[in-house]
Amino acid sequence: MLSLALAGFAGFMETAGNLVMGAYHYGYHYGYGYGGGYLSYLIFMLPALLLGLWAQAKVSTTFNKYNKINNSRGMTGAEAARMVLDQNGLSYVRIEHVNGKLTDHYDPRDNVIRLSSAVHDSTSIGAIGVACHEAGHAVQHAEEYTPIRIRSAIIPVCNFGSALGPILIVIGCLFAGNKFGLTLAFAGILLYSLVALFQLVTLPVEFDASARALKVLGNSAMFADQDYKGAKKVLSAAAMTYVAALVTTVLQILYYVMVIFGSRRND
Numbered sequence: 677m678l679s680l681a682l683a684g685f686a687g688f689m690e691t692a693g694n695l696v697m698g699a700y701h702y703g704y705h706y707g708y709g710y711g712g713g714y715l716s717y718l719i720f721m722l723p724a725l726l727l728g729l730w731a732q733a734k735v736s737t738t739f740n741k742y743n744k745i746n747n748s749r750g751m752t753g754a755e756a757a758r759m760v761l762d763q764n765g766l767s768y769v770r771i772e773h774v775n776g777k778l779t780d781h782y783d784p785r786d787n788v789i790r791l792s793s794a795v796h797d798s799t800s801i802g803a804i805g806v807a808c809h810e811a812g813h814a815v816q817h818a819e820e821y822t823p824i825r826i827r828s829a830i831i832p833v834c835n836f837g838s839a840l841g842p843i844l845i846v847i848g849c850l851f852a853g854n855k856f857g858l859t860l861a862f863a864g865i866l867l868y869s870l871v872a873l874f875q876l877v878t879l880p881v882e883f884d885a886s887a888r889a890l891k892v893l894g895n896s897a898m899f900a901d902q903d904y905k906g907a908k909k910v911l912s913a914a915a916m917t918y919v920a921a922l923v924t925t926v927l928q929i930l931y932y933v934m935v936i937f938g939s940r941r942n943d
């Protein structure tokens with residue numbers, strides 16, 4: 677979805693930035709400040725790297741498990757999402773098929789929930805968990821849930837920051853010997869911080885959509901206890917990937933700040 681696209685582009689630019697900063701660092705400041713280039717970057721990012729790997733592994737194992745267990749009602753993902761929508765008076769929101777894997781999303785422009793085949797037609801616990809989560813996003817939009825309004829409002833500036841921030845950091849580091857370079861690099865960091873802001877506002881949006889889904893699935897008159905527990909595990913695992921993304925970005929920003937402060941101190 678949006679956040680993934682944002683992370684993808686930022687990741688690409690970040691690699692370019694590290695190449696330049698690593699080279700710069702090795703060339704002029706090795707042994708000073710936070711010197712060590714790639715090695716120090718890797719060590720610094722290790723907690724985020726491990727958290728990210730752990731979250732990904734958790735998502736894979738949890739989804740693999742609960743995509744094979746049928747829910748007690750034999751309800752498909754599409755039917756479960758329909759139920760959540762109708763219970764919240766959102767009969768006008770449509771549900772469609774979408775190609776691909778893990779492509780499930782709610783599109784507020786068209787008022788449509790698009791579910792992948794693995795979710796749309798599946799009667800697994802994993803499928804109803806994901807489908808109800810997406811329906812939760814539709815309810816958030818209908819209720820004008822505050823964090824989702826904030827997120828929608830800041831998307832343009834965050835996209836701008838994720839695109840321009842790393843470029844300014846790279847150029848700034850090339851001229852880090854003078855004030856112009858430092859100013860440019862700091863401006864780049866500030867812009868790149870918008871990515872962290874976006875990821876931070878994403879957390880309540882994602883947690884709340886899952887909470888709305890689980891509220892419906894926790895209705896014991898409708899679903900068995902194991903449906904609720906399984907869906908909760910699936911949605912919690914998915915939420916951890918958003919936390920890992922935020923931690924990664926925050927550590928990247930801290931690293932950039934340290935490198936630039938380090939270079940200033942040595943100049």
Ligand SMILES: [Zn+2]
Nearest residue numbers: 809813882885
């Ligand atoms: Zn979501």
